[in-house]
Amino acid sequence: MDLYFDNAATTKLSERALAAYIETSRAIWGNPSSVHAKGLEAKRKLEEERIKASSLIGIEAGNLFFTSGATESIAAVFSSLLFTTPGKIIISRIEHEAVSSWLPVLRQHGWKTAELRAKGGFVDPDDLKAELTPDTKLVAVMAVNNVTGAIQPISRLVSVVREYEKENRRHIFFFSDSVQALGKTDYEIESLGIDGASFSGHKINGPRGIGMLYLRNPSSFRPIAPAGGQEKGKRGGTENLPAIAALTAAMEEWLSGQKESNMRVQAMKERIVSALVEMDYDILSPVCSSPYIISFASRLPSEVYTRMLSDKDVFVSSGSACSNNAKGEGEKILLGMGIRPEKARNAVRISLSNSTTEEETEALIRIIKETGNGR
Ligand code: PLP
Secondary structure, three states: EEOOOOOOOOOOOOOOHHHHHHHHHHOOOOOOOOHHHHHHHHHHHHHHHHHHHHHHOOOOOOEEEEEHHHHEEEEEEEEOHHOOOEEEEEEEOOHHHHHHHHHHHHHOOOOEEEEEEOOHHHHOOHHHHHHHHOOOOEEEEOEEOOOOEOOOOHHHHHHHHHHHHHHHOOOEEEEEEOOOOOOOOOOHHHOOOOOEEEEHHHHEEEEEEEEOEEEEHHHHOOOOOOOOOOHHHOOOOOOOOOHHHHHHHHHHHHHHOOOHHHHHHHHHHHHHHHHHOOOOOEEEOOOOOOOOOEEEOOOOOOOOOHHHHHOOOEEEEEOHHHOOOOOHHHHHHHHOOOOOOOHHHOEEEEEOOOOHHHHHHHHHHHHHHHHHHOO
8 A cells, every 4th residue: 555645745636626627628628818609618617716716715706816836826926026126025934945946036136135033943923023124025924834834823923014014104015825724724814914825736636737826905916927918917828727627626625624634634643743752753843733744853864764665655755845856945944943954854744635544644653663763
């Protein structure tokens, strides 16, 4: 039996999402921008899916834009800064590289940048307060960290920014990469008061290559690539209607059972964590973290350990698998939260899905026990 515990990297496409993909590809293949009947049919479907998706996450349809994934949603926001007079941006030191890779680009264009530490895994609102300056234009802190699962205090961070705005009388865009939060933690965009957020389909049993961008105030947002004016001019390019329908189907499925799944997954997480502690492994994920992510330090370099498990058909990740191309990203995040380098080098991430079973969990624990730690 394959034991797939790398769901923070990607999840398996659900049957319902696949069916929606196939059905839409077959039946509604017109271009939503065409003015003939086939195009209008596709446009209708697109807007129906937008209404469904936005109501599932508790926002207005006009605030939701489909993109090719979270990376593109993030790029849309960060690249739009290049149109404006350079100022300062503040991000956390534990951001995914889809966000952090924008820092050198912006610096090259005259922007000042600051990275907030995340001691113990969390960004401290006081650290943010200390970094705010009159020329700050954007703050970005992710909702849930992809390496440790740490749930960030977004509401409190937003409050710090809004307080500062009152004195400074200038709006600061608060962005939150919410890829690992949607469906996996209590997450309500509207109550957070953020200005923008990114989401990805393939983390919740949807297809890859589809994502969403939330914009609280779309009218003030100027994208770098409006191209053919699709997505109300916020994201050019022919809409991937089958993937959008599949994403919506996956969201419907995932979110409808979210409460029960999260409780069940939390129980499995606790079982794994206590087994790891019993085996004397260090848990790197803080207590306030996603039920779906466990980071721990093995006693071998993470690549060696993950390969040993892979040889036994157990699939986990060394650090952040979404970014194995940029080696060391997971390590950088762990160092950013104050983990010692020797532990960060040995970090392994186990990530669960809503379809993970107790049987798989027990088998994982058994194999971790058998594998030992090379001592
Ligand atoms: N942000 C976080 C926190 C992620 O975990 C990922 C995963 O890859 C991304 C962004 C990028 O998402 P996508 O693959 O949709 O571009």
